[in-house]
Amino acid sequence: MKYQVVTPEIIHVTATPADSFSKAESLIAAPKERPAANWSLREKGNQLVLKTDALSIIISLQSGEAVFQDQQGNTLLQERQGGGKTFLPANVEGQAFYSVRQVFESPADEAFYGLGQHQNGLMNYKGEDVELAQHNIVAVVPFLYSNKNYGLLWDNYSITRFGDPRPFEPLSGLSLFSKEGNPGGLTADYLDGAGKVIESRQEQEIGYEYLHDFDGMPENFNMENGKAVWEGSISSDTSGKHKFLAYLSGYTRIWVDGKLILDRWRQAWNPWYTKFNVEMKAGEKYPIKVEWIPASGKSYLAVKHLGPLSEAEQNSLSLFSEVAEQIDYYFIKGNKADDVISGYRELTGDAPIMPDWAFGFWQSRERYQTQSQLLEALEEYRKRKAPIDNIVMDWFYWEEDKWGSHAFDPARFPDPAGMVEAVHALNGHIMISVWPKFYPGTKHFDEMNQKGFLFQKNLANETKDWVGPGYLSTFYDAFNPEARELFWQQIKPKLFDIGIDAWWMDATEPDINSNESIEARKQLMSPTALGPGARYFNAYSLMNAKGIYEGCRTAAPNKRVFILTRSAFAGQQRYAAATWSGDIVSRWSNLREQISAGLNFSLSGLPYWTMDIGGFSVEPRYEKAQGEDLKEWRELQVRWYQFGTFCPLFRSHGQYPYREIYNVAPAGSQEYASMLYYDKLRYSMLPYIYSLSGHVFHDDYTIMRPLVMDFPSDPEVLNLATQYLFGPNLLVAPVYEYKARTRSLYLPSGNGWYELSTGKYFDGGQHITADAPLDRVPVFAREGAILPLGPDIQHTNEGFSDSLTVFVYAGQDGYFQLYEDEGENYDYEHGAFCTIGLAYSEKDQSLTVEERSGSFPEMVSKKAIRVNWVSPQEPKAIDDKASSGQWYEYDGSELIIRKLKLIGDKTR
Known part of the structure; x- marks a missing residue:
């Protein structure tokens, strides 16, 4: 065990069963010279008492457990009796690590917040389970805030679980019965487009979870127009709160005991999970029905289960990480929430002030396909007297087979430098999408590959992406400082030197090949320059942002940097990186979930968050909406726009239908008038908003406040x-x-x-x-x-x-x-x-x-x-x-x- 006094309010705790501590440099903590803090250490019976000017830490000499107290002797945080530490050997790619867990006691009236951005609609995580694993729509920050006015920064980059440390398991862990009551599985009916059952059988699992999980699907089932229904009952030999997870895309509805408890839609290519709980009594049967209408040729559905934990276990504070060299965390004390966030930034770095124009309106779409389309959109805003500062160039501005070249397709963008100049002449700014992705055959791929800077697994698998006929591709290793430098040097002459103002760093989970299993994703990003991909699974976006920020600061030391990322990690705020909530969907439920997603992200210490106003992916009924669907589409956009006005960054983006306010609703309509009103209100509030951004840098403030x-x-x-x-x-x-x-x-x-x-x-x-x-x-x-x-x-x-x-x-x-x-x-x-x-x-x-x-x-x-x-x-x-x-x-x-x-x- 090691206790390091960082400041009077911050204690760094490490523990390992090995003979020595890890010498690896933290990616989360920012190097900083600080005056030495006053502290004292004395032995008292079978305890050590470590004191600073703000804290006392009482350490058991028998078990190593620590109790953190304020100056008045009030307990703020206490490790579980006996220390609460677990170390399990873990072999990762032939290297020895541990899977680690630290458990703390938590009083009944405690509440937890933070952990990044999650799509679960929850605010208070007390008694809940949260998996910290990067995903398109999830941004991981292993920091939590307690209403007892302390924070805990967990210095680990692997997949981590807050709450229940167990992964979800297949439904086969329960007793399953068919519609007729026969044991051995649920009745699975696969239907064609006319509603005719083409195959009926008993199944023990609903497991179409990842790209390669479809071998057991009936060959004649067509996901373009088919439907699948699982029905029967479930039973367990354990009473208590059973946890369920539905990982889905397409339309999914689930009934338990006759009650509809889940009704969701997600786009086919970006599934995500929804959780629900069922109170069950041992030995009793509970009717269940799962209805799935896939969204396209390949959609996903898996329903999983976990048995109950004891109430004491469920309500403790538990952090588990899959791959570690040691338990490593920082305890941060404050008198109020802002003090705790200040302590987080003391450790991980200040958040620079974004350029003032970044707090104006951002218009984006997937995507402006030509130079003229982009300029016409900005010009139209100016003609309509609708305030705007920023226009966005999304992906695929390059020639189809040249991803990673950072070069515009001359047929569609004949004069990129002239386009940027025209944006500036309209008093606008332009942000451009840059992926860490490369196609073989490009000069940039060859430069990276010759130096060993590319992940090789996706190439070896000969996996082709979704563009055109499909192309081989891979990502660069952002954990390698030389690779980061080369990445920037490839970007600079093509984009920075023509005047691009802001950087949209997409797919930085990294999403090397969508819908691979978690284990496959670890392999696709392995090895990194620092070690196995599983060890550094969550930290890619941090290192990618570091390279772009440092490149910009070197190329133009006095020009503010603005970076937008789809993923985030602890410390990323120091690289002028904002985060948006990924490829969410245009549904009312997803609008609601963005509120808590943004709030918990903000209370994770990262101050700049935004989202795709209106939702990115669109339910099919909205694509050519008429009548009531069109009315609902416009209302959804207006309500989302109103919410977006009061976010740190105000940004509209999505797939078709186009999201410019004049494409959402015509001038003269109530919907158009409302969007224009809030656009103008945002601009009138800029003295207030920009003052808050100064407060963020100088005083560690948080703009979007739970x-x-x-x-x-x-x-x-x-x-x-x-x-x-x-x-x-x-x-x-x-x-x-x-x-x-x-x-x-x-x-x-x-x-x-x-x-x-x-x-x-x-x-x-x-x-x-x-x-x-x-x-x-x-x-x-x-x-x-x-x-x-x-x-x-x-x-x-x-x-x-x-x-x-x-x-x-x-x-x-x-x-x-x-x-x-x-x-x-x-x-x-x-x-x-x-x-x-x-x-x-x-x-x-x-x-x-x-x-x-x-x-x-x-x-x-x-x-x-x-x-x-x-x-x-x-x-x-x-x-x-x-x-x-x-x-x-x-x-x-x-x-x-x-x-x-x-x-x-x-x-x-």
Whole structure:
């Protein structure tokens, strides 16, 4: 056992049964020189007591178990009695490792958050199971936050399980019975397109899970128009909560005991799982029916099971990793959630400020197929006076057989440099998709292959991808620093040097060949320069982002980097990398799940998250929608767009139908008007949003905030998965049900709240039903909120904070700090920025614009400011700027603006 005092609040714990500790350098922790922390160590009976200025760690000399306590002696975290450590030998590609597990005690009122981005709709992970394995739509961050105000950073890169350490097993672990009650399996009926049963048999498993799992499927079953139904009953010799997992694509419905408990659709090529639990009594039979309508020529379905754990085991804090040299974790203490996140970034690196234009609107689609299509989309936004800053070039801009060349197809993109120049002339910026993927026959493939920088297994398997007739391909080894450098040197002359502004690093799980089994995926990315693929399974995106960030900083040291990745890992924020939630689907349930996905990702310490507004893959009924389907499609897009406005990054993307607002709905429609309204509202909020981004870098802030961060003493917020704070002042409750025109939500206690769209006041500490007309989403400002809004602009080059309309929501004192810098360079790292405090006094009914602190060369020295006062007696809608008071000139000196009080027809 080894305990290292990193800071007074951070303790690094390692344990191994071997004679020595691993000398491998952490990929997660960022090297940093720190002043030595004060600590003391003394022996007390059969214990060691390690003390810092913030913590005590009591270590048993008999079992090695550790108890982490605050200065008052309150236990924050305790390893399970006996130490809670398990080491099982694991042989990986001929190398000796361990599978490791660490278990901690957890009181009943504890709640857990973080672990990255997962598509399970959950907020609080207490008593839940989460597998940490990179996948398209899953981003792994092995960090969790406890409402007891500590964090745990698990330094391991292999597949990890929070909660139950067991993998799911086939249904055959249960007793299965046919429709007729015969033991030995469920009745499986395979039907043709006319609904006729073409084969009926008993099956012990539903296991069409991966690419090579279809040998047992009836040869005459056609997934293009067929249907399969499994029916019968299940039984177990163990009572308790049984866990089930349905890994699916296509349409899947599951009934247990006559109740519909699952109704899902996913695109054929990107299956994912949904979990459900069933309380079962030993020996009793439970009817089950599984109905599957595949989505195309190859869809997937597997239904799996795990037996119950004891309640104590299920509710403990357990982390298990498949491949490790040692148990390795960091304990981080804080007085509040923001302190814990600050500790995480102290260990893993600061999050640089993104360029200011990144906080404007991003328009994307799969895909702009020609140079003219891309430019026409940007031009159309400008013609319609719909604010936009960013246009995106998705994959396949190269010639069909030249993936990895980074060269545009000259037939479709005759002048790439001219295209980029035209985007810039329209005051836009362009992001481009770059995969870590290479086709044989390209110069870049040969350069990589000659140096041994490519993974070879997919080539040896002679696996062809899905493009055209199919092509051999593989990915480069991002764990090799020389390979990362070469990757950047191949990208630079083709893309960076023509002025590309931002980097979309797609498929960085890495998705070398979709729908391979987990074991096959490990082999496809093995060996890495650091060791077996299984050892480094989750860390590819971190290393890929590192290479691009370092390449950009070397090529243009003072130009801000923006990277968007489909995968993430702990520490990735230090490389100016944002994450989007992958190839999600255009369904209401998936809209709902993005809320908790983004919130838990944010509480994992990575501040910049976004999603495909509208969902990426489209249910077939929407592809050529008419009538009610078209109406629902437009409403789904509008509701998603409203949610996206209040995310750290505001980005629309998806497959056909096209997602430009004028393609979603025509001008003059309520749907179009709502999307345009929220686009403009986003731009008016840029002074607020950009100030939050400064707060992220300078103060380790979190923009998209689960309510537990700000209302930790309110038990009602612990499990809230569909509402959150956007910055300190705005509570957002997205609408995620079709035809909903109200939204049930909770207003946390300790504050009054103002409805943004009307200014109406509500007491906190209550559940309400808020109005949610199609064109508006429920958003509430808290008492004491100060919300600075900028002028109406079309892009960030117009300047978003030269004049400010400040909304002040009365009831409590309030404070907000404006942050400004140049917007596109890194001078802020050297002190070139300014802050302006905005302080509201409830007693004096005044707003003090404090003396400006700091400066930068491009700073606008004077700005016009006016105030809109909102109170229960004087409600004002966020759109009501016209009734604001007079304009005041702010020159950097303190300015006090007082609310005017009406007396008859006079003011004082």
